[in-house]
Amino acid sequence: MKAASVELTQVRKQYGARMVFNNLSLKISAGSFTSIVGSSGGGKSTLLRILAGVSRPDSGQVVRSEGARIGFVFQEPQLLPWRTVLQNASLPGELLRESETTDRARAALNLVGLGDALGLYPRQLSGGMKMRVSLARALALKPSLLVLDEPFAALDELTRFRLEEELHAVWEREKMTIVLVTHSFTEAVFLSNEVLFLSSTGQGLVDSLETPLGEKRTRALWSEPRFSALVTTCRDKFEKMEASGAR
Amino acid sequence: MRAKLPPLLLFTAIVAAWQGICWAGWVSPFLMPSPDEVLQVLWQDHEELAYAALLTGVGSVGGFLLSVISGIGLALALSGSDWAYRAVYPYAVLFQTVPIIAVAPLLVIWLGYGLPTVIASAFLASVFPVIMASLTGIASASPELRDLFRLYRASRRDTLLKLILPMALPSLLTGLRFAAGLAVIGTIVGEFVGGGGLGNVIDIARTLQRVDKVFAAVFLASLLGALAIALIDMVSRWSLKAWEP
Numbered sequence A: 001m002k003a004a005s006v007e008l009t010q011v012r013k014q015y016g017a018r019m020v021f022n023n024l025s026l027k028i029s030a031g032s033f034t035s036i037v038g039s040s041g042g043g044k045s046t047l048l049r050i051l052a053g054v055s056r057p058d059s060g061q062v063v064r065s066e067g068a069r070i071g072f073v074f075q076e077p078q079l080l081p082w083r084t085v086l087q088n089a090s091l092p093g094e095l096l097r098e099s100e101t102t103d104r105a106r107a108a109l110n111l112v113g114l115g116d117a118l119g120l121y122p123r124q125l126s127g128g129m130k131m132r133v134s135l136a137r138a139l140a141l142k143p144s145l146l147v148l149d150e151p152f153a154a155l156d157e158l159t160r161f162r163l164e165e166e167l168h169a170v171w172e173r174e175k176m177t178i179v180l181v182t183h184s185f186t187e188a189v190f191l192s193n194e195v196l197f198l199s200s201t202g203q204g205l206v207d208s209l210e211t212p213l214g215e216k217r218t219r220a221l222w223s224e225p226r227f228s229a230l231v232t233t234c235r236d237k238f239e240k241m242e243a244s245g246a247r
Numbered sequence B: 001m002r003a004k005l006p007p008l009l010l011f012t013a014i015v016a017a018w019q020g021i022c023w024a025g026w027v028s029p030f031l032m033p034s035p036d037e038v039l040q041v042l043w044q045d046h047e048e049l050a051y052a053a054l055l056t057g058v059g060s061v062g063g064f065l066l067s068v069i070s071g072i073g074l075a076l077a078l079s080g081s082d083w084a085y086r087a088v089y090p091y092a093v094l095f096q097t098v099p100i101i102a103v104a105p106l107l108v109i110w111l112g113y114g115l116p117t118v119i120a121s122a123f124l125a126s127v128f129p130v131i132m133a134s135l136t137g138i139a140s141a142s143p144e145l146r147d148l149f150r151l152y153r154a155s156r157r158d159t160l161l162k163l164i165l166p167m168a169l170p171s172l173l174t175g176l177r178f179a180a181g182l183a184v185i186g187t188i189v190g191e192f193v194g195g196g197g198l199g200n201v202i203d204i205a206r207t208l209q210r211v212d213k214v215f216a217a218v219f220l221a222s223l224l225g226a227l228a229i230a231l232i233d234m235v236s237r238w239s240l241k242a243w244e245p
Helices: A044-052 A085-095 A101-111 A127-139 A157-174 A185-191 A219-223 A225-246 B005-023 B035-044 B046-079 B082-097 B100-111 B115-138 B143-151 B156-194 B197-207 B211-239
Strands: A006-015 A018-028 A033-038 A059-064 A070-073 A145-149 A177-181 A194-198 A205-210
Touching: A006 A044, A018 A044, A018 A205, A033 A044, A033 A185, A033 A225, A044 A070, A044 A145, A044 A177, A044 B143, A070 A127, A070 B143, A085 A101, A085 A127, A085 B143, A085 B156, A101 A127, A127 A145, A127 A157, A157 A185, A177 A185, A185 A194, A185 A219, A185 A225, A194 A225, A205 A225, A219 A225, B005 B035, B035 B046, B035 B211, B046 B082, B046 B115, B046 B156, B046 B197, B046 B211, B082 B115, B100 B115, B100 B156, B115 B156, B143 B156, B156 B197, B156 B211, B197 B211
Parallel strands: A033 A177, A033 A194, A070 A145, A145 A177
Antiparallel strands: A006 A018, A006 A059, A194 A205
C-alpha cells in the first residue's frame, strides 16, 4: 500500500465555548513520520481524530490521498476482552468485510513478535503485549496512514523503549505515513522526521523541528550528542510555546 | 465446597434453633410451625404445591423474559437518542418507586384473573433493573472503541453485535440476577390478586390459619428465586469466562 498524505486547510474545531484550534493548516507528506507535542488538553487527540476522519472539523478542509487506509492506535490498547489476540487483530478487516483478514492479522502479529500468542485472551497478556496487539490490529490492514495517540504513555520504560524501536522498524519496512502524538520529547525526536508543536491556546501549530538523524534508528542513538542536542532544542521550543501561551 | 460450608452451617444452626424453640413450646404452633411440620406439609401436599410452584415458575419466566426483551430494547432505543434518554429516564426511575402490591389490583381490572395478570406483575417488578443495567452496560463501550468501529465503517448491526452488546454483558448479567429474583416476587404478588400458583396457596392457607402451609409455600417460592439466581450465575460464569482476571 502506497503511503498517504493528508492536508488540513484552515481547520476550526470548537467544543462548546472552548476553541480547540482556529485556522489550523498542516501538511503531512506521504511516507513521513511526524510527531505532535503539546500540553494536555491542547487538542492533540482532536487533531489526530480529524486526521483519521473519525471526527469532522467545524469548518475547513481535510484532504487525504485517495483510498487512504487508516490505522489508529490509542493510548490504552482498547482490546475486546471476549476476543483472542488473533480475533482482536482481525477486527478491522472483518468490519470492512475484506478477504484474508485472518492471514493478514497473523502476519501483523508476527511482525510485532506475538506469533506465539494468537489464542490468548487480553486478560492473559502484559501491558506491553496488549499494546503490541493494538499495534498489530492497526497494521493488519496494511495502512497507508497510521495515527498513534500516546500509545506508549502507560507502559514501563523498558517496554516503551522496545516498542519504540519496533515501531520505527515497522515504519522503515512498511514505509507508511505515521503521525504520533506524544508527551515525550525523547520519543518524538527518536522516532520522527519532524516534530510539530501544537499550542494549547487555540493558535494551532506554532513551531516545528526537523530531526535529521537518518532512517535507521536504534537505542545507540541516545548516547550521541546530536540526539541530546535535538531533544534539548525540542524542550526549549516547547517551553517557549508554553511561555508565549501563558502571556 | 469450602466456600459453601459457612452458609450451610449457618442454615443448619438456624433450623436447629428454630426446631428447638418450637419443641420447647416457647412459640405457639399457630404462629410459628416447626421445621418438621413444614416438611410434613411439603410431603403431604406435594402434588398441590408442586403444581402451584410450576405455575409460579411459568409466571416468573414469562415476566422475566418480557422484562429482558423490553428492558434491553428500551435501553437500546434510549441510548441511541440523547433527547429520548433525557425525556424517558426520570419516568423510568419514578416507575421503580411505584409499589407493585398497590398496582396489582389494577392489573386484575385491566387483564382479568389468571396468567396475564401474573406475568404483567412479574414484568413490572423486574423490568427496572434490566433497563438500568442495560443502559449502564451500553455506555461501557469506550469512545475510542466507538471511534474504531466508525473508522472501519462498521454497520449498525456489527456495532451492536460485535461491540455494544458484548461489552454490556457483565453489567447486563448483574441486572438480570436482580431481575430474576424480583420476577418471582412480582409473580407471587400477582398471584395474590390474580389467582393460581404459590401466591394463591399462601393466600388461601392464610385465611385458613394454616401457617405451616404458608411456610411451605414461602419456602418453595424462595427456592424458585434462588434457582433463578443460580441459573443466571451459571450463565454469567460461562459467558464471562474471557473476562476473568
